[in-house]
Amino acid sequence: MSGPPPKGWQAIQDEVLRRIHARDWPPGHVIPGEVDLAREFGCARATVNRALRALAEAGLLERRRKAGTRVALHPVSRATVEIPVIRREIEDRGHAYGYSLLERSLAPPPAGPRATLGPGPALHLTALHSADGAPYVVEDRWISLSTVPAAHDAPFDRVSANEWLLAYAPFTHGDIAFSAEAASDSQAELLSTAPGTPVFAITRVTWDHTRAITVVRLIYAPGYSIHSVIGGMSADPRAAS
Amino acid sequence: MSGPPPKGWQAIQDEVLRRIHARDWPPGHVIPGEVDLAREFGCARATVNRALRALAEAGLLERRRKAGTRVALHPVSRATVEIPVIRREIEDRGHAYGYSLLERSLAPPPAGPRATLGPGPALHLTALHSADGAPYVVEDRWISLSTVPAAHDAPFDRVSANEWLLAYAPFTHGDIAFSAEAASDSQAELLSTAPGTPVFAITRVTWDHTRAITVVRLIYAPGYSIHSVIGGMSADPRAAS
Numbered sequence: 001m002s003g004p005p006p007k008g009w010q011a012i013q014d015e016v017l018r019r020i021h022a023r024d025w026p027p028g029h030v031i032p033g034e035v036d037l038a039r040e041f042g043c044a045r046a047t048v049n050r051a052l053r054a055l056a057e058a059g060l061l062e063r064r065r066k067a068g069t070r071v072a073l074h075p076v077s078r079a080t081v082e083i084p085v086i087r088r089e090i091e092d093r094g095h096a097y098g099y100s101l102l103e104r105s106l107a108p109p110p111a112g113p114r115a116t117l118g119p120g121p122a123l124h125l126t127a128l129h130s131a132d133g134a135p136y137v138v139e140d141r142w143i144s145l146s147t148v149p150a151a152h153d154a155p156f157d158r159v160s161a162n163e164w165l166l167a168y169a170p171f172t173h174g175d176i177a178f179s180a181e182a183a184s185d186s187q188a189e190l191l192s193t194a195p196g197t198p199v200f201a202i203t204r205v206t207w208d209h210t211r212a213i214t215v216v217r218l219i220y221a222p223g224y225s226i227h228s229v230i231g232g233m234s235a236d237p238r239a240a241s
Numbered sequence: 242m243s244g245p246p247p248k249g250w251q252a253i254q255d256e257v258l259r260r261i262h263a264r265d266w267p268p269g270h271v272i273p274g275e276v277d278l279a280r281e282f283g284c285a286r287a288t289v290n291r292a293l294r295a296l297a298e299a300g301l302l303e304r305r306r307k308a309g310t311r312v313a314l315h316p317v318s319r320a321t322v323e324i325p326v327i328r329r330e331i332e333d334r335g336h337a338y339g340y341s342l343l344e345r346s347l348a349p350p351p352a353g354p355r356a357t358l359g360p361g362p363a364l365h366l367t368a369l370h371s372a373d374g375a376p377y378v379v380e381d382r383w384i385s386l387s388t389v390p391a392a393h394d395a396p397f398d399r400v401s402a403n404e405w406l407l408a409y410a411p412f413t414h415g416d417i418a419f420s421a422e423a424a425s426d427s428q429a430e431l432l433s434t435a436p437g438t439p440v441f442a443i444t445r446v447t448w449d450h451t452r453a454i455t456v457v458r459l460i461y462a463p464g465y466s467i468h469s470v471i472g473g474m475s476a477d478p479r480a481a482s
Contacts, residue, residue, distance in 0.1 A: 010391070017400050027332070060407055079322045079417050083471070091268070150251070159258050166301055176320050179466035180421035180441040198439035200421040204471075225420035230324070230445075 012041055012051035020060060020071055030070045031061070079228040083176070086129045086137060086162050086218075095131035101157045102126040102190075106145075113142040113215040116205050123151050125161050128190055134221070135191045141216040148213055161214070169213045171206035178202055178226065181219065191221045200224045253282055253292035261301060261312055271311045272302070320469040324417070327370045327378060327403050327459075336372035342398045343367040343431075347386075354383040354456040357446050364392050366402050369431055375462070376432045382457040389454060402455070410454045412447035419443055419467065422460065432462045441465045 019025045031037075034052070038045040052069060055061045063069045090097045103126040109117050123143040129136045141161050143151045148169045156164065165171075181201045188195040202218040260266045272278075275293070279286040293310060296302045304310045331338045344367040350358050364384040370377045382402055384392045389410040397405065406412075422442045429436040443459040 014395075014400075017405065020404075022399075027329070054409070060404070077324045077415075079324060081320045081322055081469070083318045083320060088268070158263075159255075163261075163301075164258065168295075174318075174471040175468065176471050177466045177468045178419050178441070180439040180463075182439045196437070198421040198423045200419070206471075222421075225418045227416065227418045228322070230415040230417055230447075 008043075009047045009050040012037075012043065012048060013055060015041075016051060016055060017060075025071050027071050027073045030068045033068065077230050079230045081226055081228045085166065086139070086160065090129065090131045090136055093131065095136075096133070098130035098133060099158075099160050100128050100130075101155075101160075102128060104156060109142045109215070116212045116215050117142055117144045121145070125156055127156070127160055129160070129162075136221055137224075138187055138190050138219040139216060140219070141214055143214045144212050147208060147211040162216075165206075165214060169208060171208055171213055174204055174206035176202065176204045183219065183222075187219050191219070193222050197222050200226070249284075250288045250291040253278075253284065253289060254296060256282075257292060257296060258301075266312050268312050268314045271309045274309065318471050320471045322467055322469045326407065327380070327401065331370065331372045331377055334372065336377075337374070339371035339374060340399075340401050341369050341371075342396075342401075343369060345397060350383045350456070357453045357456050358383055358385050359387075362386070366397055368397070368401055370401070370403075377462055378465075379428055379431050379460040380457060381460070382455055384455045385453050388449060388452040403457075406447075406455060410449060412449055412454055415445055415447035417443060417445045424460065424463075428460050432460070434463050438463050441467070 016025075016031075025031055032040070034045050034048045037048045041048065052061060052063075056063050056069070060072055061069050062072045084092065087097045087099070103124065105124050106121045107124050108114070108119055109122045109124070113122065123145055125139070125141045125143070127139045127141075129139065139160065139162060143161065143165075145152055148165070150168050151161075151164075154161075154164055154168075179201045181199055183191060183193055183195055183197045183199045185195045187199065188197060191197075191199065193199075199222060200220045202220075203216070204218070205215050206213045257266075257272075266272055273281070275286050275289045278289045282289065293302060293304075297304050297310070301313055302310050303313045325333065328338045328340070344365065346365050347362045348365050349355070349360055350363050350365070354363065364386055366380065366382045366384070368380045368382075370380065380401065380403060384402065384406075386393055389406070391409050392402075392405075395402075395405055395409075420442045422440055424432060424434055424436055424438045424440045426436045428440065429438060432438075432440065434440075440463060441461045443461075444457070445459070446456050447454045
């Protein structure tokens with residue numbers, strides 16, 4: 001260290017944080033023992049212990065019985081997001097649900113869904129879900145007919161694929177992404193907004209074991225947001241603030 | 242029923258889905274027993290059983306031992322979103338992390354944070370996190386000085402509040418929201434984009450038991466998205482497709 005040594009446990013904690021931040025002590029780095037740090041900082045070992053304890057409780061440092069204390073590799077907090085069926089989400093918010101199928105066709109999927117579903121023809125659906133008559137979300141979906149042959153004969157004119165697939169093609173796992181997009185001309189028209197307006201988008205891919213079932217993009221009307229709760233220190237001490 | 246009765250278990254399943262969808266059978270509604278449905282549809286009871294089984298497995302119907310079968314109230318799937326410290330997220334993506342404090346002031350919070358933090362002066366921080374020198378996210382944060390008095394003396398010029406609070410004000414629980422916003426003039430300038438560009442926003446409020454710690458808005462550079470996985474039928478049979 002250059003300059004005068006830090007005084008008190010909070011000053012030591014600041015210096016430790018600074019070293020982690022500056023990557024003098026990168027993730028996984030085993031930091032010096034308390035005796036060595038006490039000597040460096042010119043303080044009691046108990047003062048060092050006090051400084052490190054809060055950092056360990058916060059998940060920035062990991063104290064291991066024999067291997068010493070190291071900088072944590074992955075401090076992270078977790079939020080659980082609930083994803084109801086669209087109809088149910090709208091009804092839970094106290095609105096009347098509406099659904100209209102806009103397009104139903106067989107076509108080779110474009111690049112994004114093709115990477116998941118393969119190059120062969122798939123079922124393409126476009127639909128609008130509404131709340132109290134106002135546009136709520138545009139559903140743009142591709143369904144694999146090899147994984148879900150029954151979709152070939154389903155009209156999707158009264159029951160949305162969002163619900164129909166619940167019963168006909170339950171999935172084993174999926175990927176989901178949340179992003180902000182600019183509404184395209186057609187999306188903007190459906191959502192009664194101007195092209196380029198920021199809209200919340202969910203892209204979801206679901207699989208039945210190794211076979212892709214469906215790729216769907218949901219483009220929500222302006223103002224949509226997803227809310228969730230994050231657990232704190234008792235559940236996971238490595239949460240971001 | 243009007244018209245000819247449905248044939249086969251899949252046709253019966255379609256009709257049941259239609260009734261749920263049309264709210265002839267609303268959420269919580271106890272549907273007729275299998276014997277009655279078999280009579281209505283003119284088929285064997287086993288055919289009705291087959292039709293209802295998949296809907297129950299998908300979570301649209303709930304079969305209860307003595308109380309009959311009812312339309313499920315809340316079919317929902319869950320995605321777990323991991324929220325690492327910003328520095329760690331950038332480094333995990335293989336980029337060099339950069340941080341700069343843009344503003345640090347004491348002020349009465351505006352309406353949104355004030356509802357959580359109260360009307361008294363709070364610490365306002367604005368900071369930019371960068372990845373390989375490119376703007377990554379703007380952090381706009383209010384910290385309660387009554388809950389976190391130590392923040393009064395923290396400069397936040399080298400260690401971000403995002404990390405500092407980990408050690409100094411661990412939270413017990415929080416709320417988080419994801420949304421799509423139009424970049425304001427100042428956000429656009431910091432993120433090297435045009436005003437009005439769609440940007441992904443995270444708004445997070447954290448508490449230490451009953452005391453609010455901080456309200457933060459994170460405005461990400463264009464193109465940002467959050468990825469997660471959703472469990473399937475084995476973990477939660479009521480997932481949206």
